Amino acid sequence: xxxxxxxxxxxxxxxxxxxxxxxxxxxxxxxxxxxxxxxxxxxxxxxxxxxxxxxxxxxxxxxxxxxxxxxxxxxxxxxxxxxxxxxxxxxxxxxxxxxxxxxxxxxxxxxxxxxxxxxxxxxxxxxxxxxxxxxxxxxxxxxxxxxxxxxxxxxxxxxxxxxxxxxxxxxxxxxxxxxxxxxxxxxxxxxxxxxxxxxxxxxxxxxxxxxxxxxxxxxxxxxxxxxxxxxxxxxxxxxxxxxxxxxxxxxxxxxxxxxxxxxxxxxxxxxxxxxxxxxxxxxxxxxxxxxxxxxxxxxxxxxxxxxxxxxxxxxxxxxxxxxxxxxxxxxx
DNA sequence: CATGCGTGGTA
DNA sequence: TTACCAAGCAT
Numbered sequence: 001x002x003x004x005x006x007x008x009x010x011x012x013x014x015x016x017x018x019x020x021x022x023x024x025x026x027x028x029x030x031x032x033x034x035x036x037x038x039x040x041x042x043x044x045x046x047x048x049x050x051x052x053x054x055x056x057x058x059x060x061x062x063x064x065x066x067x068x069x070x071x072x073x074x075x076x077x078x079x080x081x082x083x084x085x086x087x088x089x090x091x092x093x094x095x096x097x098x099x100x101x102x103x104x105x106x107x108x109x110x111x112x113x114x115x116x117x118x119x120x121x122x123x124x125x126x127x128x129x130x131x132x133x134x135x136x137x138x139x140x141x142x143x144x145x146x147x148x149x150x151x152x153x154x155x156x157x158x159x160x161x162x163x164x165x166x167x168x169x170x171x172x173x174x175x176x177x178x179x180x181x182x183x184x185x186x187x188x189x190x191x192x193x194x195x196x197x198x199x200x201x202x203x204x205x206x207x208x209x210x211x212x213x214x215x216x217x218x219x220x221x222x223x224x225x226x227x228x229x230x231x232x233x234x235x236x237x238x239x240x241x242x243x244x245x246x247x248x249x250x251x252x253x254x255x256x257x258x259x260x261x262x263x264x265x266x267x268x269x270x271x272x273x274x275x276x277x278x279x280x281x282x283x284x285x286x287x288x289x290x291x292x293x294x295x296x297x298x299x300x301x302x303x304x305x306x307x308x309x310x311x312x313x314x315x316x317x318x319x320x321x322x323x324x325x326x327x328x329x330x331x332x
Numbered sequence: 333c334a335t336g337c338g339t340g341g342t343a
Numbered sequence: 344t345t346a347c348c349a350a351g352c353a354t
Contacts, residue, residue, distance in 0.1 A: 082351045085340085120340085157352065160351090160352090177350090
């Protein structure tokens with residue numbers, strides 16, 4: 001059922017990185033000559049060709065990267081991939097696209113159906129926002145996913161990353177696409193540290209913009225290529241430096257791979273939190289098609305105060321609709 | 333700008 | 344087992 005995502009190279013070689021304007025490889029960058037000065041135009045050009053060549057050979061064959069997929073398909077995948085691993089997204093993405101192949105299809109259905117289809121992807125508010133985005137696209141953009149970064153940013157659930165990702169991947173525009181993978185690759189390869197700061201800094205944005213290839217098409221492939229490198233090789237834990245195409249160019253490697261120095265990286269606790277209770281409550285609502293009585297919800301969490309607070313939160317978020325005294329359902 | 337927001341896999 | 348991590352967003 002799930003496609004092989006580990007081996008198949010993608011058919012995304014059209015970018016022809018070495019021939020693209022703005023990435024002409026200088027003679028000094030090849031062979032055994034002295035390495036290019038970090039940050040120089042030569043170093044940047046070598047970075048581009050190295051990553052783009054690696055991507056041409058190693059990209060996963062993911063459905064939202066298939067030739068000819070709609071911008072809507074890209075947008076759906078980006079929503080689902082916000083904090084959820086590719087492997088878990090794949091089946092949900094296929095089911096979603098089959099049921100709602102266009103924004104208008106989703107907009108015509110109830111938001112609760114989106115929440116139900118979201119299943120166990122987590123952070124179900126994303127389902128609600130994707131539905132709201134579909135409504136906005138249908139009502140304000142004639143049912144066509146806007147290709148403008150600012151217009152994308154105005155859509156519910158679309159932040160800086162997703163707007164840049166859709167504009168880049170779907171519309172082949174030139175944008176700095178800064179996700180957790182890209183930030184980590186740049187932190188290591190460029191800044192020489194193991195992990196980026198908690199919050200994205202202005203310096204990171206500057207770096208990302210400066211490293212952007214000149215032409216839009218190449219920049220779009222570069223964006224997904226760096227991301228893929230971070231996802232497959234330059235991973236958060238246990239990076240495969242030995243197999244990394246940037247081994248010879250990596251600042252972190254040159255520095256002797258010093259361990260992370262900064263403040264403790266916050267771990268997300270979960271056991272016993274409102275989030276866990278919300279998850280349990282919503283699971284009942286998802287699986288029961290139709291209305292659910294309070295008693296059914298009371299079964300999933302023993303502590304009444306926290307239980308009520310969690311339910312109130314779900315209602316406040318629009319994920320649950322009260323339909324009467326002690327009666328609830330997914331939003332219609 | 334730090335925090336809340338799900339769920340499951342991995343070391 | 345606990346802790347961390349996974350293509351963020353909204354407030």
